[in-house]
Amino acid sequence: MAKSIKKGLKITLLLLTSLFLIMITFYCFLLFVHQKSSDFIVSYKSVKDLPQKKAAIILGASVNPATSLPSDILADRILTGAELYKEGKVEKLIMSGDNRVTHYNEPVVMRDYAVAQGVPLADIVLDYAGRRTYDTCFRAKKIFGIEEAYLVSQRYHLFRAVYTCRALGVDVVGVDAARQLYVNQFSYNVREIPATILALWEIYLIHPSPVLGEKIDINLPL
Numbered sequence: 001m002a003k004s005i006k007k008g009l010k011i012t013l014l015l016l017t018s019l020f021l022i023m024i025t026f027y028c029f030l031l032f033v034h035q036k037s038s039d040f041i042v043s044y045k046s047v048k049d050l051p052q053k054k055a056a057i058i059l060g061a062s063v064n065p066a067t068s069l070p071s072d073i074l075a076d077r078i079l080t081g082a083e084l085y086k087e088g089k090v091e092k093l094i095m096s097g098d099n100r101v102t103h104y105n106e107p108v109v110m111r112d113y114a115v116a117q118g119v120p121l122a123d124i125v126l127d128y129a130g131r132r133t134y135d136t137c138f139r140a141k142k143i144f145g146i147e148e149a150y151l152v153s154q155r156y157h158l159f160r161a162v163y164t165c166r167a168l169g170v171d172v173v174g175v176d177a178a179r180q181l182y183v184n185q186f187s188y189n190v191r192e193i194p195a196t197i198l199a200l201w202e203i204y205l206i207h208p209s210p211v212l213g214e215k216i217d218i219n220l221p222l
Contacts, residue, residue, distance in 0.1 A: 060097025
């Protein structure tokens with residue numbers, strides 16, 4: 001009995017030690033990504049002070065399929081992109097979101113919301129295959145030929161997004177679009193932990209290729 005208890009304690013201690021080491025490793029990865037990205041993230045409040053760039057990439061988020069309206073998170077991103085445009089900081093807005101099924105179309109909802117904010121339809125480019133942050137960054141360079149841009153999302157997401165885009169060869173500056181406190185913010189923060197680890201795995205190890213297609217010149221009428 002004593003041997004069984006001792007063996008059980010050893011196994012428990014080993015499992016706890018392994019879990020602790022995994023958590024420390026994850027924390028180090030997160031800290032690394034945050035440190036590399038933090039200098040390239042600004043607030044939406046500083047839009048007027050930003051230099052001009054060709055385009056801003058608006059990262060997609062959830063849409064209510066019943067109302068075809070953007071979530072609060074997505075609406076703030078679109079509003080920030082519209083501000084960049086109306087302040088003359090960018091010439092084009094690239095709406096990159098998920099449209100893998102016919103009844104769910106983030107880019108179109110994003111476009112319509114931006115038009116309602118006064119952005120001309122001709123200066124909005126839709127990226128229908130921006131299913132994930134990695135895909136958006138990959139396609140920004142390979143499909144749309146973008147070398148530098150503003151990247152619009154919320155700060156909790158921008159650390160990973162900015163790091164991913166820059167690692168894939170797109171010189172981005174992230175614009176934090178957070179204008180309010182969001183429901184489920186804690187879960188979004190927690191979700192960034194595995195998402196960041198996955199991003200590093202994809203960038204440096206497996207190099208997945210997203211949905212591609214023919215190149216698109218964002219300067220031409222669409």
